[in-house]
Amino acid sequence: MSTSDGNLRARLVAVGVDLLSREGTRALSLREIARQAGVSHGAPRRHFPTHQALLAAIAREGYHQLGQQVAEFIRTAPPDPYAQLLGLGRLYLDFARTNRGMFELMFRHDLLRGNGIGLREASGALFGVLVDLVLAARAEAADARPASVTAGALWANLHGIAELWQWGSLQTTVRTEDVETLLRAALDAHLGPAKATRTRAT
Structure with missing residues (x-):
């Protein structure tokens, strides 16, 4: 080239x-x-042989940006894994709020299927960070499920909060303007409230 x-x-x-x-x-x-x-x-x-290939290349820039933010956060985050998950959740929700168009594009299923751009690999690398944190956060818990399953459920929960919050649905239904409460509830649901009590003031 x-x-x-x-x-x-x-x-x-x-x-x-x-x-x-x-x-x-x-x-x-x-x-x-x-x-x-x-x-x-x-x-x-x-x-770009197809329109989708160009869109996938644009979406990859979003993964690059989010990946940089995650790496910087992990580098400076407190050592407690629950606190790290809490901070990572805040970062994810903030990225969705401030990059609405990019956030929508990054998770289009037709773009994640291929196009030779590497979106699956970019998404998988970020998911790996989440799996590692979940594994560390529940190290003392008697949970037989693979960490990837718990991380997947938590990710789906966070993604749902991000989407529904942007649409205004959660604020109307739950009657709260405090997304932090929903974030902590998601972590409690997947990791157990005992883990959360250590960092309630974080």
């Missing part, structure tokens, strides 16, 4: 990321991305 080809690929992705942050997923047509990148509508095909 020539330098100019590499620059075009990067520019298309960067334009897509910017367009997504400003106008949401509906704005990400192949034609509009090409127009804002200053190239013909057929030019993206040289690097």
